[in-house]
Amino acid sequence: MYNLSDPHLRDFTFKQRGNIDGYILIYSGIRKLFGTITRSIYLTLYNNDIIGSFDIVGSGLKHQFDSGITNDMHIYIEDCFRGKGLSKIMMKHMIDKIYEDIPDMNRQQMIFIDADASDGFWDKIGMVKSKRYGYNRTPKYYEREGAGYEKYITINKLYKFALS
Secondary structure, three states, rough: EEEEHHHHHOEEEEEEEEEEOOOOEEEEEEEOOOOOEEEEEEEEOOOOOOEEEEEEEOHHHHHOOOOOOOEEEEEEEEEHHHHOOOHHHHHHHHHHHHHHHOOOOOOEEEEEEOOOOOOOOOHHHHHEEOOOHHHHHHHHHOOOOOOOOOOEEHHHHHHHHHOO
């Protein structure tokens, strides 16, 4: 189990956003490194051991979502904490933080996943197969947002799922 103080997280700036039932802390984090922006929500126990994380990774000109470069997401929850609605909580906090940081955010912004090994989780939240998935073999499409990624959802639809 990782901890917020682990060296691989040293480039993140963290802010506590709240707690769940008084025993799980919610942190937002952001890291800008080598032109890549990683936004994260971490769920930790009080000793800062991470039990869940949700990341959106991409890059941009003025902010992460303004360049047409693919933003992809990853989610993880420790086995013993699954099935408790924590994914929705992390998604809601992530999008609330994005909307706080970028008030004029295009809510139709697409967020992608690279490969679906979730046993139906991504389908459940409303992700759809990307029509851009097969374009990764054609050079003129290499730089197209989402080229080579399997599924996508708009940030607005992701938010609606998180609130449901």
